[in-house]
Each structure stands twice: as structure tokens, then as C-alpha cells.
Amino acid sequence: MSIADDKEAGAGWLAIFLGLALIVLAVAVALAAAIGDYSIGVGTVFLAVTNGLGLTAADIPPIEQSVVWDLRLSRALVAALAGAGLAICGAILQALLRNALAEPFVLGVSAGASTGAVAVIVLGIGAGSVSLSMGAFAGAFAAFAMVALLSNGATSGPNHTILAGVAASQLFNALTSYIVTTSGNAQQARDVMFWLLGSFGGVRWPDFQLLVVVVFVGLAICLLMSRSLDAFTFGDEDAAALGVPVARIRLILFGVTAMITATIVSMVGTIGFVGLVVPHAARYVVGPMHLRLLPACAAVGAIFLVLADIASRVVAEQQTIPIGVVTAMVGVPFFAIILYRARPQQ
Amino acid sequence: MSISAHNLVWGVRHKTIVADVSLSVAPGETLGLIGPNGSGKSSLLRLLAGLKQPLSGRVEILGQDIARVPRRTLARQVAFVQQNAATDTNVSVRDVVRLGRTPHRSALSGWSAADEAVVSAALERVDMTGHRAQAWQTLSGGERQRVHIARALAQSPQVMFLDEPTNHLDIHHQIEILRMVRDLDLTSIVALHDLNLAAMFCDRIVVLKAGAVVDCGTPDAVLTETLLRDVFRVNAEVCAGPIPCQTHIRFKAA
Ligand SMILES: Nc1ncnc2c1ncn2[C@@H]1O[C@H](COP(=O)(O)OP(=O)(O)O)[C@@H](O)[C@H]1O
Numbered sequence: 001m002s003i004a005d006d007k008e009a010g011a012g013w014l015a016i017f018l019g020l021a022l023i024v025l026a027v028a029v030a031l032a033a034a035i036g037d038y039s040i041g042v043g044t045v046f047l048a049v050t051n052g053l054g055l056t057a058a059d060i061p062p063i064e065q066s067v068v069w070d071l072r073l074s075r076a077l078v079a080a081l082a083g084a085g086l087a088i089c090g091a092i093l094q095a096l097l098r099n100a101l102a103e104p105f106v107l108g109v110s111a112g113a114s115t116g117a118v119a120v121i122v123l124g125i126g127a128g129s130v131s132l133s134m135g136a137f138a139g140a141f142a143a144f145a146m147v148a149l150l151s152n153g154a155t156s157g158p159n160h161t162i163l164a165g166v167a168a169s170q171l172f173n174a175l176t177s178y179i180v181t182t183s184g185n186a187q188q189a190r191d192v193m194f195w196l197l198g199s200f201g202g203v204r205w206p207d208f209q210l211l212v213v214v215v216f217v218g219l220a221i222c223l224l225m226s227r228s229l230d231a232f233t234f235g236d237e238d239a240a241a242l243g244v245p246v247a248r249i250r251l252i253l254f255g256v257t258a259m260i261t262a263t264i265v266s267m268v269g270t271i272g273f274v275g276l277v278v279p280h281a282a283r284y285v286v287g288p289m290h291l292r293l294l295p296a297c298a299a300v301g302a303i304f305l306v307l308a309d310i311a312s313r314v315v316a317e318q319q320t321i322p323i324g325v326v327t328a329m330v331g332v333p334f335f336a337i338i339l340y341r342a343r344p345q346q
Numbered sequence: 347m348s349i350s351a352h353n354l355v356w357g358v359r360h361k362t363i364v365a366d367v368s369l370s371v372a373p374g375e376t377l378g379l380i381g382p383n384g385s386g387k388s389s390l391l392r393l394l395a396g397l398k399q400p401l402s403g404r405v406e407i408l409g410q411d412i413a414r415v416p417r418r419t420l421a422r423q424v425a426f427v428q429q430n431a432a433t434d435t436n437v438s439v440r441d442v443v444r445l446g447r448t449p450h451r452s453a454l455s456g457w458s459a460a461d462e463a464v465v466s467a468a469l470e471r472v473d474m475t476g477h478r479a480q481a482w483q484t485l486s487g488g489e490r491q492r493v494h495i496a497r498a499l500a501q502s503p504q505v506m507f508l509d510e511p512t513n514h515l516d517i518h519h520q521i522e523i524l525r526m527v528r529d530l531d532l533t534s535i536v537a538l539h540d541l542n543l544a545a546m547f548c549d550r551i552v553v554l555k556a557g558a559v560v561d562c563g564t565p566d567a568v569l570t571e572t573l574l575r576d577v578f579r580v581n582a583e584v585c586a587g588p589i590p591c592q593t594h595i596r597f598k599a600a
Pocket residue numbers: 358363381382383384385386387388389390
């Protein structure tokens with residue numbers, strides 16, 4: 001049972017939760033902009049941000065202005081959006097596939113993305129005109145198209161769709177391995193591995209601008225369909241009996257999650273764990289109904305990835321640990337607590 | 347007519363499961379659907395509720411061809427209580443019953459006092475008000491069944507289909523639920539296994555065998571010793587009660 005269950009005034013509870021989450025997120029982003037190899041005071045960070053927004057013209061060292069605004073802030077905000085997007089996708093797929101283990105990558109999107117990326121890095125497809133991100137995006141959509149085809153546009157039931165995802169993942173993972181082992185050199189293989197585990201290293205403002213649109217439009221569509229998502233609680237046929245146009249809703253929502261996931265993967269690689277675990281944590285706090293669950297997932301996912309990114313930069317001196325490693329190391333203990341507290345009472 | 351089906355046929359490869367079924371139900375009538383396991387009761391109910399498309403034939407509910415009515419419009423008029431609906435999601439009883447309001451709410455409309463009143467009344471009708479905050483997972487089989495009936499009531503339907511709604515229920519609630527269905531101001535078709543309950547609470551009974559309608563009529567006209575032997579393969583003694591609808595069936599061991 002979730003904490004919010006006995007609260008008749010559910011909306012008030014959610015507003016408080018989201019308000020708190022936004023404050024925590026702001027603090028986390030500020031910390032992310034202050035912490036690093038070159039540490040900068042919080043006051044300077046604040047001024048650099050207001051300078052960047054054109055609100056002030058404070059006199060701070062250009063190097064600090066540049067580090068905060070051009071590097072760290074964009075990176076922190078992309079991390080926040082990626083966390084939000086992955087958590088939303090996880091929640092939606094868990095509902096549509098009626099499977100607690102569903103996460104953004106079950107539909108083969110990450111496997112497809114890595115094949116696309118490898119094709120660009122190792123095979124040099126596109127001869128420099130195609131970026132790694134574009135390759136990854138194309139691969140992700142190819143995998144999703146295969147899953148959609150194998151599951152009749154995702155209308156043949158949850159387990160069938162999951163199996164189609166497994167098939168696509170296996171195929172594209174095999175393709176990736178084949179390309180890496182036959183034509184890659186050791187350095188390229190290492191690059192690919194690193195990229196696969198996720199990294200916020202290269203992100204800049206243009207990434208943020210694209211992602212903010214994709215995630216917010218995606219969230220808006222999902223929120224509009226949240227009532228229909230709730231109706232899937234007892235299965236597809238039951239949703240139909242409640243008046244939900246099942247096939248259409250499934251296809252739209254699978255498309256939205258594929259779009260969000262593919263965009264994120266093509267920018268920052270495959271960041272696991274967030275999409276699987278954040279929805280469970282959020283459900284524990286705000287309950288399973290999606291109008292409340294989705295905003296809560298977005299907030300918690302955003303905070304989680306910003307903190308994980310900070311951790312990935314400070315844990316090892318002069319080295320950046322892949323973000324996927326950190327999400328698992330930070331997330332598992334936290335999730336263990338939730339699992340323990342939410343265990344069924346025998 | 348509230349519900350009328352014309353020559354419904356449905357099947358899977360090499361097998362006809364519903365064979366040319368036609369029937370009609372008057373407004374306010376409670377129609378019992380009986381037949382042995384696998385005779386096609388659930389399949390027929392799904393066709394009637396528009397959850398499956400027939401291979402041929404058509405269904406009219408409240409004068410509209412259901413194949414042409416949008417799902418949401420249909421769900422405001424027709425509720426369906428499944429035989430065994432289950433979920434792994436941790437939902438409360440209130441959440442489940444609230445789902446019944448889905449077809450009446452637009453994407454952005456809030457939860458209104460009217461919605462809340464309908465949900466409370468539905469919970470009250472099935473005697474589950476005291477369980478409203480309980481987790482659905484922790485309910486007994488019979489309580490789950492009652493919650494699903496409450497959810498169907500929350501749809502404020504004019505037509506209700508119930509697939510073996512009395513399974514898992516204790517005898518008190520079997521009688522309560524069927525009495526409620528009969529007394530509610532709506533048209534209903536109920537698949538039932540208990541022939542005595544069917545005799546007590548249904549205005550008319552349709553008997554299915556291998557997907558086809560074998561007989562249709564009032565309980566005392568339909569439930570004869572010959573029919574029970576032919577369709578259900580049991581020997582039984584049918585006693586007509588002193589008042590109508592008191593037909594009673596006593597099964598014999600041999
Ligand atoms: N999708 C299906 N594929 C194959 N056989 C089916 C399918 N649905 C139902 N059946 C078969 O059709 C018959 C009728 O099923 P059903 O309508 O559930 O019967 P009832 O509810 O009367 O017990 C059964 O023999 C069942 O095995």
C-alpha cells in the first residue's frame with residue numbers, strides 16, 4: 001500500500017511532493033554546477049547562471065562563467081531531463097506491458113542504438129557526415145520498427161510484445177558484437193563500451209534544447225492519456241470494456257516511449273536502472289494512478305540522475321566513471337530499502 | 347429491444363465456437379445464460395459487449411449497431427464483469443471502483459463530487475464500503491468479485507453483462523448480487539452455473555450447447571428433465587414450486 005492511499009486530499013499531497021522535489025532538483029543542479037575538478041563557489045555559480053540568462057552582468061572570471069554555464073549547467077540539465085524521460089518511459093511500459101520488470105530498453109531500443117552507433121564509429125558509415133547520435137537514433141528506431149512489426153503494431157498482448165523486444169535486442173546485440181569483433185580495433189571497442197554505459201561528457205546546450213522539447217511533449221501526451229493507462233490495470237480487454245481504444249493508445253504510447261528513449265540513448269548512451277526502479281519508488285510514494293505517478297517519476301528520475309552524475313565525477317579523482325555504473329551502485333541500496341519496506345505482510 | 351443479436355458467428359481456425367446465435371432482451375429484463383463448460387457462454391458475452399468482433403452477424407444495443415459506436419460511448423452504456431480479472435499492481439479497492447468512471451471523464455476533467463457519489467453508492471450496494479482503503483491484492487476471491495461488480499455499477503450502465511458473477515461468492519452474497527442485478531433498473535445478461543439460482547432470478551433463460559442456442563424461455567419452460575439430461579448430462583427431478591419462478595431442481599446421483 002502506498003503512503004498516499006488513505007489521503008482523500010490526494011492533489012494537495014502531490015503538490016507538496018512535487019514542490020519539494022523541484023527545490024531538491026534546483027539544489028542538486030546548483031551542486032552539479034559547483035562541484036568538479038575545478039570547484040566553484042555557490043555564489044559565483046548563481047551569478048554565472050543569472051549572467052547566462054541575461055538577467056545580470058556580474059563581473060566574474062570568464063573561465064568560471066564558461067565552466068558553469070557552457071559545461072556544467074547544460075550537462076546537469078540534460079542529466080535531469082534524461083532521468084525524467086527514462087523514468088516516465090519505464091512507468092508507461094510497466095503499465096502497458098503489465099510487467100514490473102519492464103524498463104525503457106525492453107523494446108530493443110538500446111540494442112538498436114548501439115548497433116547504429118557502432119556502425120558509425122567502427123564501420124565509418126556515413127563517412128563523417130553522420131554523427132554518432134544520428135546513427136544511434138536510426139538504429140534505435142530500426143529496432144523499434146522490428147518490434148512493432150513482430151507484435152502486429154503492439155496489439156498482440158504484453159508477453160508477445162516483450163518477446164518481440166527480446167528477439168530484437170538479441171539480434172541487434174549480435175550485430176553489434178559481430179561488427180566490433182570482426183572489424184573493430186581494441187581502442188574502438190573500448191570507446192563503444194564506454195558509450196554504451198552512458199556518459200554526460202559531451203553534452204551541450206543544443207542537446208538540452210532538443211531533449212527539453214522531446215521530454216515535455218512526451219510527458220504532455222502521456223498525461224493526456226493517463227486515465228487510459230490506469231484502465232490497463234486489469235488487462236487489455238478490461239481496458240476496452242472501460243471504453244479505451246486499446247490498439248490506438250498502445251501504439252501511440254509505445255511510439256512516444258521509443259521516441260524519448262531513442263533521443264536519450266543517442267545523446268548519452270544506455271543508462272540503465274533509472275527507468276526500472278524510479279517508477280517503483282514513485283509508486284510507493286504517490287500510488288499507482290498515472291496522473292500523479294508520471295509527474296512524480298519525472299521529478300524523482302531527474303533528481304536521481306543529477307545526483308548520480310555528481311557522484312560519477314567525484315568518486316574517482318581525475319576519472320569519470322560511466323554513469324550507468326553509478327546509477328546501479330547508488331540506486332541498488334536505495335531500492336533495497338524500498339523493497340524491504342514495501343514487502344507484502346504475511 | 348435493449349439488446350438484440352442477429353446470427354452471430356465466431357470461431358477460431360477449424361472451429362466454430364459461437365454458431366449462429368440470435369437473441370433479444372427487453373429493457374429491464376434479466377436474461378440467464380446457461381450451458382456446460384466450453385459451450386461458448388463467455389465468448390458470446392464478449393461478442394455481445396463488443397469486445398470481440400463476430401465473423402458474421404451483428405449486435406444492436408439500445409438501437410445502435412455496436413460495431414459503429416465508438417468504444418467510449420459504448421462503455422458509458424454497457425458494463426462487463428469479467429470472469430476472473432486480476433492485476434499485479436498495488437491498487438486499492440477505491441482505485442478499482444473509480445476506474446468505472448473512466449468512460450464518463452474527459453482527459454482533463456477532475457474528480458467531481460458526482461463521480462464520488464456514484465463510487466460510494468456502488469461500494470455500498472455490494473457491501474464493500476468498509477473495505478474501500480484496502481489493497482485489492484489482499485481481498486478474498488468473493489470480495490474481489492464484488493469490487494468488480496461495484497466497478498461495473500460505477501459505469502452507470504444501462505446494460506450489464508456478467509460472466510459467472512457468483513463464482514467465489516458465499517451463498518448470502520450469491521443471492522444478494524443476483525437480487526441486486528434483477529432489481530436494478532437495467533438490462534442484464536448473466537452467465538450462470540447454478541441452475542437453481544438461474545431459475546430464481548432470471549426472467550428468461552437461454553441454453554447454449556456447443557455454441558448454439560438449444561432453448562430459450564422462462565425458467566419453468568426451459569428447465570425440464572429432458573433438457574437437463576440432453577444438455578448437462580445429469581438426471582434430475584424438477585419440482586415446480588407453488589409460485590412462479592420457484593422451479594427447483596434436485597440432482598440425482600445416478
Ligand atoms: N481464442 C480461442 N481459441 C481457441 N479456442 C477458444 C478460444 N476462446 C474460446 N475457445 C474455446 O471455445 C469454447 C467456448 O469457450 P467459452 O466461451 O469460454 O465457454 P464457457 O464460458 O461457456 O465455458 C471452449 O471450448 C474454449 O476452449
